[in-house]
Amino acid sequence: MAISIMLDAGHGGEDPGAVYQNRSEKDDNLALVKELGQILSNNGIDVQYTRTTDIYQTPFEKAQLANNAGVDYFISIHRNSAPTPNQYHGVETLLYDKSGIKLEMAENINNRLSEVGFENLGVKARPGLVVLRRTNMPALLVEVGFLNSDVDNEIFDKNQRQIAQAIADGILETLQMQPADVNSDAAPLPQLQDEMDPGSPLYRVQVGLFRKRSNADQLLYELLERDYPAFMLAEDGYFKVQVGAFRQLGNAIAMERRLRRAGYATLITT
Ligand SMILES: [Zn+2]
Structure with a gap:
């Protein structure tokens, strides 16, 4: 190949x-x-x-x-x-x-x-x-x-x-000069396996809601730099910065606590 x-x-x-x-x-x-x-x-x-x-x-x-x-x-x-x-x-x-x-x-x-x-x-x-x-x-x-x-x-x-x-x-x-397996030295990536599962409801922790995309980007990058599994959604005319997703509500709550301790305002959404 x-x-x-x-x-x-x-x-x-x-x-x-x-x-x-x-x-x-x-x-x-x-x-x-x-x-x-x-x-x-x-x-x-x-x-x-x-x-x-x-x-x-x-x-x-x-x-x-x-x-x-x-x-x-x-x-x-x-x-x-x-x-x-x-x-x-x-x-x-x-x-x-x-x-x-x-x-x-x-x-x-x-x-x-x-x-x-x-x-x-x-x-x-x-x-x-x-x-x-x-x-x-x-x-x-x-x-x-x-x-x-x-x-x-x-x-x-x-x-x-x-x-x-x-x-x-x-x-x-x-x-x-290389053997076939080239992926062995990839940077570690936290995976969001839960997000891929279509069956169960998913809980996300929303950290920001913005009209301006650049403001959402800024928060998104900050969260990613701190190793939160953050992503951005464009929905209803807003840019939403969220962390997750989680299949179990308890995991979402644990993440919310961690974010709040770090000084972020949060709400849990599905
Ligand atoms: Zn450049």
């Missing part, structure tokens, strides 16, 4: 990512992902995408897309941003932790990108990032230079095809 990879063009829609002069990171990410996807497809990889158009997705949704598709790898393409223009330049790749095949793949990608002309800033562990933490397969986030670096933008604009090829080469050379 072909190896499957979900490519994620970082940000999108109302979330532009980094912005510098007339550039938005979301556009650079998407253009590069399309090139990369084409090259990987040509090399026999089953390529899937979180987005191929300019739409907004939360990082949690992006991770869920990969989990639901059951792909072997998740690769998110971004461009970096420094506090002030031209402060930094170079590429780096972010991982949940620096171990396993994803570390090899990250190092190979960085090395290939440095051959195109980028400085290699190395591999970094960023366990707090939702797309790295919530994906249950090896996941990489490649920062393809700084969006507010003129040096990096010049490389990016002049060599887009070579950059896509470099990332593809880093991926492919890693896969060629």
